[in-house]
Structure formats: C-alpha cells, structure tokens
Amino acid sequence: MEFVGFQHSFPVFLLSLIWLGTILLIWWSYSKETILDSKIRFGLSLLRTLSVSILFLLVFNPIFFNSDLQKSPQNLMVLLDSSESMSLNKGDYKGASTYSSVLDELQQLEQQLNIDWYQFGNFVRPSSSIDSISLIDSDSRLTQAIQQVQALKKDFQGVLLVSDGIHNSTIDASIEAELTGLPFYVVAMGDTNGVQDASIVDVQRNSLGYLNTYHEFSVSIQVDGYANEQLTLSMSDLMGNVLESTTLEVTTSGQRIVHIFRVYLKEIGLQSFRFSIEALENEWTLMNNELRTSVQVIDDQIDVVHIAYQVHPDVRMIRNIVSTNPQMRLHTVTLQRDGSYLETDLDEDLVADVVIIHGEPWVDILELTEKIGLELSSMPMVYLHIPSPIKSRLLNSSVWDPMNNWFDNSVGRFQLTASNNETLPPVNANSLASSRHPIIADIPRLTESTPSLSGILSPPLSLYDPIINARYVGNQEVYPTIQVQQFNSSRTVLVSHWNWYLFYQSSRNQLRQYVDQLFSNMIYWVNSNPNEDNIQISTSRTTYSVNESVQFNATLLNDSGQPENDASVEILIYEHDSMHAVLRSDDILETQMSTYNAPKYKYEQTDLRSNIQLTPSGSGEYTGTIDIDEEGIFSYDAIVRKNGTEVTRNSGQFIVQKSNDEFVVTSRNNLLLQRIATETDGFFVEYNDIELLRDTMRTTGLYETVDILVEEYFYPVQEVFWFFIVLILLGLEWFGRKRYGLL
Numbered sequence: 001m002e003f004v005g006f007q008h009s010f011p012v013f014l015l016s017l018i019w020l021g022t023i024l025l026i027w028w029s030y031s032k033e034t035i036l037d038s039k040i041r042f043g044l045s046l047l048r049t050l051s052v053s054i055l056f057l058l059v060f061n062p063i064f065f066n067s068d069l070q071k072s073p074q075n076l077m078v079l080l081d082s083s084e085s086m087s088l089n090k091g092d093y094k095g096a097s098t099y100s101s102v103l104d105e106l107q108q109l110e111q112q113l114n115i116d117w118y119q120f121g122n123f124v125r126p127s128s129s130i131d132s133i134s135l136i137d138s139d140s141r142l143t144q145a146i147q148q149v150q151a152l153k154k155d156f157q158g159v160l161l162v163s164d165g166i167h168n169s170t171i172d173a174s175i176e177a178e179l180t181g182l183p184f185y186v187v188a189m190g191d192t193n194g195v196q197d198a199s200i201v202d203v204q205r206n207s208l209g210y211l212n213t214y215h216e217f218s219v220s221i222q223v224d225g226y227a228n229e230q231l232t233l234s235m236s237d238l239m240g241n242v243l244e245s246t247t248l249e250v251t252t253s254g255q256r257i258v259h260i261f262r263v264y265l266k267e268i269g270l271q272s273f274r275f276s277i278e279a280l281e282n283e284w285t286l287m288n289n290e291l292r293t294s295v296q297v298i299d300d301q302i303d304v305v306h307i308a309y310q311v312h313p314d315v316r317m318i319r320n321i322v323s324t325n326p327q328m329r330l331h332t333v334t335l336q337r338d339g340s341y342l343e344t345d346l347d348e349d350l351v352a353d354v355v356i357i358h359g360e361p362w363v364d365i366l367e368l369t370e371k372i373g374l375e376l377s378s379m380p381m382v383y384l385h386i387p388s389p390i391k392s393r394l395l396n397s398s399v400w401d402p403m404n405n406w407f408d409n410s411v412g413r414f415q416l417t418a419s420n421n422e423t424l425p426p427v428n429a430n431s432l433a434s435s436r437h438p439i440i441a442d443i444p445r446l447t448e449s450t451p452s453l454s455g456i457l458s459p460p461l462s463l464y465d466p467i468i469n470a471r472y473v474g475n476q477e478v479y480p481t482i483q484v485q486q487f488n489s490s491r492t493v494l495v496s497h498w499n500w501y502l503f504y505q506s507s508r509n510q511l512r513q514y515v516d517q518l519f520s521n522m523i524y525w526v527n528s529n530p531n532e533d534n535i536q537i538s539t540s541r542t543t544y545s546v547n548e549s550v551q552f553n554a555t556l557l558n559d560s561g562q563p564e565n566d567a568s569v570e571i572l573i574y575e576h577d578s579m580h581a582v583l584r585s586d587d588i589l590e591t592q593m594s595t596y597n598a599p600k601y602k603y604e605q606t607d608l609r610s611n612i613q614l615t616p617s618g619s620g621e622y623t624g625t626i627d628i629d630e631e632g633i634f635s636y637d638a639i640v641r642k643n644g645t646e647v648t649r650n651s652g653q654f655i656v657q658k659s660n661d662e663f664v665v666t667s668r669n670n671l672l673l674q675r676i677a678t679e680t681d682g683f684f685v686e687y688n689d690i691e692l693l694r695d696t697m698r699t700t701g702l703y704e705t706v707d708i709l710v711e712e713y714f715y716p717v718q719e720v721f722w723f724f725i726v727l728i729l730l731g732l733e734w735f736g737r738k739r740y741g742l743l
Helices: 012-031 038-060 096-111 142-155 173-180 313-323 365-372 403-408 509-527 530-534 585-589 670-679 690-699 720-739
Strands: 002-006 062-072 075-081 114-120 124-126 158-163 184-188 197-204 208-210 214-224 229-237 242-250 255-264 269-277 290-298 302-308 328-334 354-358 381-384 411-415 453-456 465-472 478-487 490-495 535-539 543-545 549-556 568-576 606-613 615-618 621-627 632-642 645-657 683-686 706-714
Touching (some): 075 096, 096 158, 096 690, 142 173, 184 670, 197 290, 229 255, 269 645, 302 313, 302 365, 302 509, 490 509, 549 568, 670 683, 683 690
Parallel strands (some): 075 114, 075 158
Antiparallel strands (some): 214 255, 549 621, 568 632
C-alpha cells in the first residue's frame, strides 16, 4: 500500500498552524501541573497529543492506494431471446419446454465462468433469474442487444447468444457482432423445416386520415407451400363488419403478394381495422393469419377561400395545390372587372379558415367583406402580389397597410438559387425552438438555377419577418420574397414575387415539390394557433403491441418560445369498456390554453387505469413510459401544471393489441446465426448439442482463469476504527486526570 496524497479543501498552512498551536497549548497546560511527576505529565500530554493529531490527520483526508493481481474466472455475457417465436412448437423443438432444458444446462457454466444474464425482446434488460424468463415479447431486437454488448465489451471475454435468429431489423446483426471484437458462442434454437403457411407480414398506411376521404392500406402477404392455390383476404372494422374481401391467386411457393384496400373514412376518432386471411387446408398455424392496425381520423380540413383579382397562371397553380391536398377544402372567388363573380355557384354561406388574396386588390376590402360575407380584416391571411393593370388607389384600406406602397413600387426580375435562397431566423414565430421557420420546414433545398421570378423592389416591411430572400438580377441586391407577421393569435404571410407557376410547370421534380410544399406550409402556418405550437404532447405511435411499453413525449415552450423545463406533466390513462369506444376528433386534438377553459370532453364508460408523471430531459422535452399487458383502446389526458396551477391539458387515444410479427417467419435463421459465430471467431451449435459447446469453450481457453488487476483506494477517514482509537486515548487521559485529582 502506498501513500497517494491528501484530499481536502482547507489550506495546508492554516491547518498545520492550528495543529502546532494546539500541541503547544497541550504541553504548556500540563507543564503548569507541578504537583505531578514529570513522567506522568509527559504521559498525559502524549495521550492528548496523539488523539488531537489523529483527528487533524483525518481532517487532511489522507489517501492510500493498493493494487494486486488476482486469479479470476473469465466473464461471459449471455443474451437470451425472450420473444414469442421462441415458444413455437415445431419439429423436435418443443417451445418453452426445450428452452427451459437448454437454460438448465447453460446454468452449469457458472461453475467455470462469471456470467451476466441478459434478456432481449422488445428491449434489452438484465435477468436476475433465468428461471423467471417469459417468452412473451412481441419483437426480437437482436441488433440492439448486440449493440449493448459493444457498450460493455471491456468487461467480458465472450458472448453466448441463445436465439432463433428471427428478427425484424434491416441491419445485419453479424456486422454489429463483428464490431464488438468478442467471440460469439451461438446456441441456435427453433426449427429450420419449412411449413405450409400463409401470413400477413405488414400493413402500410398513413396513421392520420381525414373524414370523408379515401384511405389506402397496402397489405403484404407471405404464402409458403401453396403454389397454384387461392386465398381470401378480408378487411373488417373493429366490430367485425367486413368492409371488403378479395380472392388472390398464389402462383409459386414462397410468394410475396401486396394488395391495396381503399376505404372511405366516415367516422371521426381512432379507427381500428382488422385484416385476415381465411384458413387454408393443412395450414401450420393461424396465429399469423390476421393483423390489426389503426388510423386516427380527424375532421381537420382547412377551408381555404382563394380570392383572385385577375386571371394569372399563379392563380391556377395555387388552386391546384390546395384542391389536391386532402387536408384542405378549396372555395374560389374570382372578381371580374364589372364587380361580378366569375363563379356561378358561389356558396352564400361561405366558411373560411384561411383567406388567400391573390393579385393587387382593385375592390376595397370593406366592400369585398360585404359582398362575400366574411370578416376578412381579422382572418388568417396569405397575400400573393400580382400587379394590377388597373391603377386604382384604394381608399379606407387600413387592412392593406403597410404594403400599400407596393402598389406603386418598381418591378424587377429575381433569382432564387442554392446560394441566395437563404432564410433568416424568425423574430416572432414562436416555432418550437427551431432555427428554421415552419413555412420553410421540409421544403427541398434548391441545388441548381431556378426560373426567374418577377417581384417588387421593396425593402423589408416594418414589423414583418423576412423568411425567404431573392437576389435582384440588375444589381444582385437581396430583397425579401416572403415576409410574415404574427400578432397574438393572428398570422399573415406576404409574398411580393410572382410567376411561381414556372416552378410548378418545370420538368424538374425538385422545383415542383418546392412550390407545392412551400405554399402548403404557408396555409398550415397561418391556420394554426400560435399558442398550440408551444405545447406538444403525444404518444410515439397510436398502435402498440401487448407487453410493449407505451411511450409519451412532450415538448413545452413558454410564451417567448423558450424551453420550459420546470413544469409538471401528468398523464391520466383511461381504459374503455368497449374496443368500439372512440373520442371525437376535436376532443382528441384540441388543446385548451387557459385554465378557465374546462375540458370539452367527458370520458364515457371509461375507468381511470393509471397515471404517470413525465420526466424532464432538458430543452423543454419530457418523456415517460408505461407497460400495458392487455388489449384495448385507451384514452389519455395530459395535464400541464406550472407552480401548482394548471396551464393546459391535451388528450388523445392509442390502441394496444396482439402482434403477429413473431409468427410471420417461423424457420430458424441459420445463415445469420452461423455468420455471427464465424465472423467473430466464435462457435455455432444447435440447442440439442450443448455438451459440444462446453467442450469448445474448454479447448479455446475460455475456462482458464485470468489475472485481474484489482485496484483499491483506502480512505482512513471512512474507517470507524480511527475514531475508536481517539476515544480510547481521550478516555485513558480522562482516567489519568481523575486518578491524580486534576478533574
């Protein structure tokens, strides 16, 4: 053992001076006791000096270090597959019974090795007792389990993998295993024989649907052992009513068939659909013959009123973008020179969420408000400028301030390119802590020259934020192309350039996508409530498998758009009595931003199942998970509190249902398991040959002990022994003083 040093926060000089002064005081006080013999005075002084010195040394906190080489068994990590596919009875493999026998044999390895047991399925977790392993996980995350080995590889000399190799990840697990640098000893479970089976592999769909629109479901089917046969595929709703059924031709064994269903969404809320294959003759299992999925159906179409003051290709472009977007409903108003409408069937009860004014107005806004029955001055608005051939200064038009000066400004040609399509950070956007404004989110980045735009030579307007700039061809000066303003809950977008139709008609897909996404984002942004951008609470998905953790995510910002890290987010989870129960869309999605707004919904026929508190993770992010082990439709109520006061609440739904992912493929993936063993210099055995595995571990030296350097730091201050010594020394001094009459 060697001395390392001291660890304390006191000045050494000061402590040494105090110690020396204390010692001198002790000896001086005893030198005054002349009635005692000098040896007695020396002994009593020495006792007190030793006790005080030990205390001062402990205050200095001395540290000692010791290292030693010790013989130890090698460390082995065991990864046990706990997915449902491991429980299949197929051939000689008898599911959980065979698995249990294999684990009993593997436990004997603990006599020769230090073993850490881990299970992997829906997630990776340590296993304190392999006797309690349950084969119920609906997923087999083999790749994530091997990545866990990478994080801990310094502590292990080898890995024992017990699995059938059936997993859903597209990442090659053998590459991840090779990166660990450790040998993998693989025990292959399950059976490799082919079977006659038809299974639904996957259903692709958009998880969000809109009321009174068609929704597509792409169903993938795997058929083995049924060449030149027919199968019946059906789609039904939550109550079992068949919505559509079709007969599919199977031409070859092992064929993958994709069929598309188109369903008209007629109800609002979280809708669950069941896809099923009618049982075939001698089919090995029916567990993978059906699959459920869900769609959140909302009545969230944006009513867009597009008012055009003239005919222009840009007008046609905007109307085409809006009319082809399933989330938008287009209403057109085209004013002619005589003040009449071009439309003959104009809706008298016109409804608008967003108004687009296209072209320089030649009818006063107050007059237009009277004509179409909408209070245009207070509505979310997008103004797209096109110069009017009629020079008519509008009166009583405070709505058009401050861009009235646009109507007399000069016009020039502008260019958007990769280098000058720069964006400026929004000042008043309150946009979820993103440096990019929502209007330009997800639009393709321009990489080549673009068609020229015409535009106004005007500097940025006061109180407006430039979002996209363009460069004037004449002198290369930069002018704003799109500007935005947000005032309380009202938003406005001004576009001072035109001829965007040249992008829309381009042969380059990038340019067409650019204008489509750009103008769609404008409508989304002006339509949304600025306050709603600050509170985002939802589950990571709307559909979960049984025994899979449901994850909640929340993002909270304050009124200034800054992350809110000291709020409280509580999730109340309700269980519906019936799988058919659904909430209205506006109840699910609408956020009440004031404590004075009581929740609009009441959960009917539901019971409060549980509640959880989300944990802050920084930057205004909050997360939490809960495990639900039964099927059903569940509602949640998310309550945000600040300083004990409720700020807002959000609500939604999710479905928990059984998954057949682990039964789609039933044959052991020998190729993958052998590749993992070979590429890591490990060894591959089947489940019924564990003795060969033990022999291999012995011959490869895994059973040999290794020298482990054990390093230990010793802190005397942490040992009670020294304080007992001080008490004994002070006790002896006390008895001595009492004996000689000094007390």
